[in-house]
Amino acid sequence: MSVLQLRNISKSFGAIRALTDVNLTLEPGEVLGLMGDNGAGKSTLVKIMAGNFPPTTGDIMLEDGPVVFHQPVEARRKGIEIVYQDLALCNNLSAAANVFLGREIKRRFGPFNILDFRAMYEQAGQLFGELKSETRPHDLVRRMSGGQRQAVAISRTRLSNPKVVLLDEPTAAISVRQVAEVLDLIRRLRDQGICVVLISHRMPDVFSVCDRVFVLRRGRKVAEKPIADSSPEEVTGLITGAIHAA
Numbered sequence: 001m002s003v004l005q006l007r008n009i010s011k012s013f014g015a016i017r018a019l020t021d022v023n024l025t026l027e028p029g030e031v032l033g034l035m036g037d038n039g040a041g042k043s044t045l046v047k048i049m050a051g052n053f054p055p056t057t058g059d060i061m062l063e064d065g066p067v068v069f070h071q072p073v074e075a076r077r078k079g080i081e082i083v084y085q086d087l088a089l090c091n092n093l094s095a096a097a098n099v100f101l102g103r104e105i106k107r108r109f110g111p112f113n114i115l116d117f118r119a120m121y122e123q124a125g126q127l128f129g130e131l132k133s134e135t136r137p138h139d140l141v142r143r144m145s146g147g148q149r150q151a152v153a154i155s156r157t158r159l160s161n162p163k164v165v166l167l168d169e170p171t172a173a174i175s176v177r178q179v180a181e182v183l184d185l186i187r188r189l190r191d192q193g194i195c196v197v198l199i200s201h202r203m204p205d206v207f208s209v210c211d212r213v214f215v216l217r218r219g220r221k222v223a224e225k226p227i228a229d230s231s232p233e234e235v236t237g238l239i240t241g242a243i244h245a246a
């Protein structure tokens with residue numbers, strides 16, 4: 001039984017056709033590498049899974065049947081979390097505050113609901129610990145490296161106990177050493193039984209952490225196969241069009 005299935009998904013933005021007839025199946029506990037050139041439709045595809053906008057046509061199937069998402073909170077309730085390419089963190093806040101941004105823990109204090117900072121800092125510390133990240137809850141995001149920011153954004157997805165985590169180019173703008181840290185975070189998510197979709201341009205990342213690779217070219221699927229049955233050369237060919245399909 002698959003965790004999530006996209007069936008014949010197409011998406012147009014006005015006259016621009018971003019996706020055409022895409023089918024995708026996510027199996028339990030797998031890391032899927034989503035690859036394609038700039039403009040191939042990768043971000044559009046994960047945004048559809050995350051409920052940012054509905055497809056123009058096509059269906060999203062979860063384990064318990066078809067779903068229609070009108071906003072991200074609906075996808076989140078069904079166990080689908082996303083980390084956007086720009087991360088959407090607040091630089092002037094602490095790591096813990098960013099984890100709980102918009103999902104703050106509150107407690108009763110007489111007639112008032114007040115923010116429970118102690119609980120949030122404690123839980124954030126626990127989440128960073130589980131991901132074996134060195135990030136500390138009180139650290140300011142402004143002072144963090146790109147890799148640590150990813151750790152904060154990824155920890156945030158764990159709040160809802162998700163089934164699927166979608167990562168849009170998490171290793172695009174960080175140093176080599178931090179890339180290794182982020183790939184470790186992805187392995188830890190997988191070890192917790194979470195399905196990960198990793199969008200990346202970096203062939204070594206995809207070949208070191210993914211179980212399967214999915215390639216989009218100009219909004220169409222040109223390959224979906226086990227990583228062991230492919231090679232960086234083949235994937236490069238599929239991305240550029242030198243290889244038609246595989």
Ligand SMILES: Nc1ncnc2c1ncn2[C@@H]1O[C@H](COP(=O)(O)OP(=O)(O)O)[C@@H](O)[C@H]1O
Nearest residue numbers: 013016018036037038039040041042043044045
């Ligand atoms: N909100 C939008 N409005 C109009 N066009 C969009 C929008 N989002 C994406 N597109 C277009 O859809 C195509 C696919 O974009 P995108 O999914 O961002 O590609 P990728 O993430 O693979 O680089 C591009 O031609 C892009 O310009």
Ligand SMILES: [Mg+2]
Nearest residue numbers: 042043044085
């Ligand atoms: Mg993109």
